[in-house]
Amino acid sequence: MALSESEPREPRGSHELHGPYASHEPYDVAVIGAGSAGLAGAVTAAELGLSVALVDSSTQVGGQFYRTPEPVLGAVRPEALHHDWAAFAGLRTRQRATSGITHLAGHHVWTVARQGDDLWAVHAVTGADGAGERPVCVRARAILIATGAYERQLPFPGWTLPGVVGAGGAQAMLKSGLVLPGRRVVVAGSGPLLLAVASSLAAAGARIPAVVEATGYLRYARHGRALATNPHKLLEAVVHGSALLRHRVPLRTRSAVTEVHGDERVEAVTVSRLDAEWRPVPGTGRRIACDALAVGHGLAPQIDLAVGLGCATRATADGASALVLDRLQETSVPGVWAAGETGGVGGAQLARTEGELAAYAVAARLGRRTPSIQSAHVARLRRRRDRMRSFADAMAQAHAPGPGWPEWLAEDTDVCRCEEVTAGTIREAVADLGARDARTVKLLTRAGMGWCQGRMCGAAVACLAAGADGEVEPPAERRPFAVPVPLGTLAGLEPGEPVEPVEPVGSPVSQEPPEKPAGPDR
Amino acid sequence: MARTPAELVGAQPGPPFEITMDGRTVTALPGQSVAAALWGAGIVAWRTTRVGGRPRGAFCGIGQCYDCLATINSEPNRRACLVPARPGDTVTTQEGHGRGALGV
Numbered sequence: 116m117a118l119s120e121s122e123p124r125e126p127r128g129s130h131e132l133h134g135p136y137a138s139h140e141p142y143d144v145a146v147i148g149a150g151s152a153g154l155a156g157a158v159t160a161a162e163l164g165l166s167v168a169l170v171d172s173s174t175q176v177g178g179q180f181y182r183t184p185e186p187v188l189g190a191v192r193p194e195a196l197h198h199d200w201a202a203f204a205g206l207r208t209r210q211r212a213t214s215g216i217t218h219l220a221g222h223h224v225w226t227v228a229r230q231g232d233d234l235w236a237v238h239a240v241t242g243a244d245g246a247g248e249r250p251v252c253v254r255a256r257a258i259l260i261a262t263g264a265y266e267r268q269l270p271f272p273g274w275t276l277p278g279v280v281g282a283g284g285a286q287a288m289l290k291s292g293l294v295l296p297g298r299r300v301v302v303a304g305s306g307p308l309l310l311a312v313a314s315s316l317a318a319a320g321a322r323i324p325a326v327v328e329a330t331g332y333l334r335y336a337r338h339g340r341a342l343a344t345n346p347h348k349l350l351e352a353v354v355h356g357s358a359l360l361r362h363r364v365p366l367r368t369r370s371a372v373t374e375v376h377g378d379e380r381v382e383a384v385t386v387s388r389l390d391a392e393w394r395p396v397p398g399t400g401r402r403i404a405c406d407a408l409a410v411g412h413g414l415a416p417q418i419d420l421a422v423g424l425g426c427a428t429r430a431t432a433d434g435a436s437a438l439v440l441d442r443l444q445e446t447s448v449p450g451v452w453a454a455g456e457t458g459g460v461g462g463a464q465l466a467r468t469e470g471e472l473a474a475y476a477v478a479a480r481l482g483r484r485t486p487s488i489q490s491a492h493v494a495r496l497r498r499r500r501d502r503m504r505s506f507a508d509a510m511a512q513a514h515a516p517g518p519g520w521p522e523w524l525a526e527d528t529d530v531c532r533c534e535e536v537t538a539g540t541i542r543e544a545v546a547d548l549g550a551r552d553a554r555t556v557k558l559l560t561r562a563g564m565g566w567c568q569g570r571m572c573g574a575a576v577a578c579l580a581a582g583a584d585g586e587v588e589p590p591a592e593r594r595p596f597a598v599p600v601p602l603g604t605l606a607g608l609e610p611g612e613p614v615e616p617v618e619p620v621g622s623p624v625s626q627e628p629p630e631k632p633a634g635p636d637r
Numbered sequence: 638m639a640r641t642p643a644e645l646v647g648a649q650p651g652p653p654f655e656i657t658m659d660g661r662t663v664t665a666l667p668g669q670s671v672a673a674a675l676w677g678a679g680i681v682a683w684r685t686t687r688v689g690g691r692p693r694g695a696f697c698g699i700g701q702c703y704d705c706l707a708t709i710n711s712e713p714n715r716r717a718c719l720v721p722a723r724p725g726d727t728v729t730t731q732e733g734h735g736r737g738a739l740g741v
Contacts, residue, residue, distance in 0.1 A: 172700070179699055184646070185668030185721070191647035244700065244719040246712075265701045277682035277694045284698025288718070292673025293642035293666075296681065296695075319642040379692055380681055407681075532696070532704060535688040566703030571696075 142168040142217070144477050145237045145255035147224050147420060150178020151463040152455025153261030154206045155470030160259075161215030163478040163485045168253045169216050170237055172223045172245070172598075176210065177203060178263055179283065180463045182290040196290050196315055198351060202467065222251060223598045227258060227420050233450065240600055250604040257450055257477045260421050260438075261470060264414035264456035267435065267574050269304075269516060270530045270538070271523040273375025273384075274410070282312045282411035295321050297407030301384050303327035303372040305514045306413035307352070314358035316409065323364040324403050327386050329393055329412075330514050331368045338509030345506040347464065373400065373523050375408060384408055393517025413514050414460045415574065419594040421457065424448050428592070431459050432511035434574065436589040442497060443476035443488060444469055452477060461507030465500065472496045521578060530579065531572040533565020541579045552588060556580045568594045654724035658683065665722040672698075672705050672717040675728070683707045683717065687733040707731050 142165075146157045149171035157169040169176070177183055181203045184190045194200035210216060223245035230236045235258050241247040266283040273279070280288075280296045282304055288294055299322045302313040313326045342349060359366065367386060373395050374385040388399035415435040422428065427439040427447035437459040444452045452473040455466030475493050478485040486492060524530070526539035544550040544559040553569075553576045556562055562576050563569030569576070573590035581587040643650070651667040658680055665674035672695040675683060682692035684706050695705040695718045705717040709728050713735025717728070 184648070187651050188666060188668035189649035189651065191649060193646055195645050195647075196642075243721055244716040246715065265699070266697060275691065275693065277692050280695060281697045281702075284696060284702075284718075287698040288673055288676060288695065289642055292669045292676070293646065293648055294669070294673045294676040295642065296676060319645050320640040532693075532702065535686055535691075566706070567701060571702050 141234060141254035141256060142166045143255065143481055144168075144257040144259055144474075145170055145235065145253055146259040146261060147171075147227070147237065148178060148261035148263055148455075149173070149176040149218070149220075150261060150263050150455065150466065151180055151203070151206075152263070152457075152466035152470040152473075153178070153259065154203075154210065155467040156259045156261060156452075156454055156474045157216050157470075158206055158209045158213065159471045159474035160477060161213040162209070163474060164483055165215060165474075165478055165481065167216045168219055168237070168255060170219045170222045170224055170239060170253060172221065174220050174243075176207065176218065176220075179287060182287055184291055184293055188293060190293070193290075195318070198311065198354065199463065202464070206467070219251070219253065221247075224420060225596050225598045225600045227260075227424055227451075229424070230254065235450065240598065240604060245598050246601075250607055256481060257452065258424075259470070259473050259477065260418075260446070260451065260453040260457055261455050261466070262417040262420060262457055263466075264416050264460050265570050266308075266411045267413050267415045268410070268571050269412045269520055269523075270528055270572070270575050271371070271373055271375070272525045272528045273377070273381075275529050275532055276375050276377050276381055277379065278377065278381030278407045279375055280407065280409055282309055282409040283414070285407075285409040286312045286315055289315055289319055293319075295319060295407075296409065297381070297405065298322060299324055299405040300407040300409055301325050301327065301372065301386075301403055301405045302409045303384070303386075304411040304413075305329040305516070306411065307510060307514075308411060308414070310352065310355035310359065312409055312411075313364055314355045314362070317362035317364055318358065323359075323362065324405055325386065326359065326364055326366045327370050327372055328366065328368045329371045329389055329517070329520075332513075338506075338513070341506040341509040344502050348462075348506055371395065371520075371523065372408060372410065376402070381405060381407055389517070390519065391517065392519035394519030394522045412516060412574070413511075414456060415570075415590070416457045416460060416592070418453075418457050418592050419568075419597045421446060421448075421451065421453060422591070422593050423595060423597070424451055426451060426453070428589075430589045432508055433515040434577070434587055434589055435460075435511075436592050444473035445476060450480075459504070459507055460511065461503055465503040465507060468496055468500050468503065472500060516574075516578070518578075521575075530575050531560075531562040531565065531569075533567055533571070534561040534563075536560045536562040536572075538579070541576065545580055545582055550580055551582070551585065553577045553580045553590060566599070654722075656722055656724070656726040656728060658728045659730055663728075665726075669722050670718055671707060671709060671715075671720050671722045671726065671728060674722045675717065682730075683728060684731045685733065690733075706735065708735055 145168045222239040237253045373387040376383040387395040454469035524538040663678040682694040707717040708731045709715045
């Protein structure tokens, strides 16, 4: 893999720091994630005079939203696959103009640990898929977590067949690899991402027999104020909507794919009408021929690194966990800030605003001579952030999964893809063995215990564990190892080096007390 | 209207090269991941599961779901959606945990 030029040239122990890592060690701030939030935060912090380590798993900045083909693919018009490209191009120009950012590409962060009162250690493995077995530790006085989100999935019969792919996954493979999962692709699930995915796939040559959305867009109407104060979001919807019209893509609302047909790969799907609680209406199933299905039910904040540090979380309106943040983006753990989807999914524009805001807050905390956080500019950023946050909350409410979705499941439907645990097995653990929460279900059935650590099945298992009438507890997103780490890497850590989560020393805005960090359970 | 993703973005890639999937020749473009090269050849499965022996391929596309694990150049459990394709790569369907030779 073509790592950035800041890649070290020789293997090193995690405490030997020289070469590019050493030049600014410890950095003023380590920004984890180089998507919209992280890039905006890193650029702003560098412009304010801070030394910045921008740590990211990908080879190029942009995160998932601004994923671009590798330069050798020679894309002359990458912007053809993107909305609001100018904003990203602007950030990249600013990144190139500053010398304060050390971009550590191809670095997969597996934990962040406190090293002292004002020092943090960011531990990463390197390589395209983290298999480079070259452990790296970056130290910084402040942490900005900008790790984005992953796609939330709800299972249904046949969803493990090859050709069923995440809607965001199809989009990501298209943006980076210039490929499609099939020729006739049904796009289904819930959330604003579906329209964007369908219009990109159609523009790239796929036939889209249907876009299937579980909610009715009329639910937006309940949040008139949030819509009226965020006209850019309406414009975005109009852009995607008109693209779908141009490609003659039919949109079916209040419907879901309730079964995928095929033996070795997708051959067709059944689309059923849903009632207000997302129960399939009997007798409404219609079969649609296709060779791929792109499916997703919104995004879930990727917060495992922050949870490992003891940062407080809150339940979002659509049943996910997000970080509790104060007015200047700081988590409940002093010295750790967060921006973008980690505080609740809200899109790229909100992420940029929050990244910038967090950078001002970090600079002020580190005592730099910068524009005061009382300045008019920061006040403007905060107002913009609040306005877009209210829209994000409205969207989350509108697309929250209805309580009736588990009726899509057959007893033999795999809920946990990694460990191949069926809905029937999970229901048995709940109904017969008394499990009431996802963790107990996991211990009884192995659901959520596989490679993905519950990212794909967590939302579903949480719903099933709560039973038909119980309160659904959002997935805890607690993963002591955010990515797989070779044993050799752990063995190479110096004895006594703290990699265990550290108790927070105070929580200025915690709405709920942070849970005690648990030990690894896998 | 563009008919392929490459036409849409006006791609002018470097010369294509070959990899193999279970012995079948697959053409890849420089800069594509192994998974992208396989999708480009219409291949969507390159793993069978440990319990049911069911076929799987790329699902999340961003390295989060681990469904796209493949044996690449004899090394199992590589995430095909992240690993860049290289000329001459030998990809084989990963059966189960991919370490059958260990007898465990």
